[in-house]
Amino acid sequence: MARGMNTVLLVGTLVQRPELRYTPGGLAILEMNLAGNDHVIGEDDRPRELAWYHRVTLFGAQAETMAEQLQEGAHVFVEGRLNYRTWDAQDGQKRTALDVNAQRVDVVTVGVRTGEPTVIDARGQHRLKDALNQVLIVGNLTRDAELRTTPSGASVTRFGVAVNERFKGRGGDDQERTAFVDVTVWRDLAEGCESLRKGDAVFVVGRLVNDSWTDKEGNRRFTTRLEGQRVEFLTRGPGSGGAGTRPERTVATGAQARPSKLDIDEEFPPEEDLPF
């Protein structure tokens, strides 16, 4: 398995004042709901803004410190990791959720030069206009990638990634945790990722997005997934991730408009100036 990388970076607006609570064991927990707008390319190939709402949890002494500072409408910078949870719902079904555990939360001062920094949503809550929403993961595919075409003709590929991380437990012992992340990629990137197979190791840079669907009972269900903007296929030496047997693979990089004219400033590495 690829050594996991699991990094989430968000800048958004707090939709409520977060409430501090404690576990029975006395651990402080601060739960925040952050909202922001991303600038994306829509299915119709046109730029648009897309809203996101993500749940971020901070633990321990930092939670207690930040609880005093964080008000509804504050803008915060979060560095954290994706946290995958499973539980049994009241209907007996197994549920899963992907949210964010914060390692760092800072208040940022926002005042965009022209106009308001936020939009007001249908609930009357502020949402940051020019948010930051970046997720970086390294992991292995849990299933083959599936390419399909939307009714409007856009290519979209979905795959699942297991992100494994080792960490020290409270007692100093080695522990492991895994986040299971659903990844969606669009257009050229979708076509480039079609060849990905179960077990392949990938590095994905993308945005954390909200999604919803209707289950068999007709209930609307919500989920969080990663929309990939860049995907790199990793080979980790002979025999790892299956990529060793297929040396020629297509890397799918962000399908953005690129300038055709090359105007390259070639600066060479500063070798003569370094002490080696």
Place this chain on the structure above:
Amino acid sequence: MARGMNTVLLVGTLVQRPELRYTPGGLAILEMNLAGNDHVIGEDDRPRELAWYHRVTLFGAQAETMAEQLQEGAHVFVEGRLNYRTWDAQDGQKRTALDVNAQRVDVVTVGVRTGEPTVIDARGQHRLKDALNQVLIVGNLTRDAELRTTPSGASVTRFGVAVNERFKGRGGDDQERTAFVDVTVWRDLAEGCESLRKGDAVFVVGRLVNDSWTDKEGNRRFTTRLEGQRVEFLTRGPGSGGAGTRPERTVATGAQARPSKLDIDEEFPPEEDLPF
């Protein structure tokens, strides 16, 4: 001082086969030179490609493992941190350099869909066309920001950031290190950052770029700095970073063309589906 964040992500091409060497103490060191092209907006507001060459060092068992796999022309993904070094040059002057210490190096398989994935530079070496070059830092300004205007009329602001990190030494003791990073920002972002003062805490997302200048003796000198694409001003509670006394600050976000038409998909957070 703000708790430092120091993350470098690169995908580029190895310009030579890296050579493994050992310190007198037996630590394996693998030094790599990576090259790539970024897509940037030039001083004339037009998109262009800009070449970069960065030195990346990997240590220990990973260095030994990767030395066998890495050939000239290989494409690699690097996760690391900025490493600031100082030394006395032969002319008696103090020199500094900023390069990258890798925590992870992976080979990526690249085959861009149309045409060659690399360009050949003036030395005959391959350089990845659609490289990844992202640096994320949190730190405090070492001097006030300075705004100036280029002869062609573009605004540019420079400031220095000290990135402090605490880490465990080999003996398990707490140690601290600081990277001093020169940051340059352009256009609207330059104007938004003019108000930054010594001590202010910032989060900067940008690209690691090569730069050169001519010193007093007429020698061409090379350096590495960060070109910021997004800057957030952090407040860290009363009294920290000086920002507490100036609550209304301008945040300068990436000065990119934004769609004027809002077409927002408002999905609310999946509260009803979560076990709280």
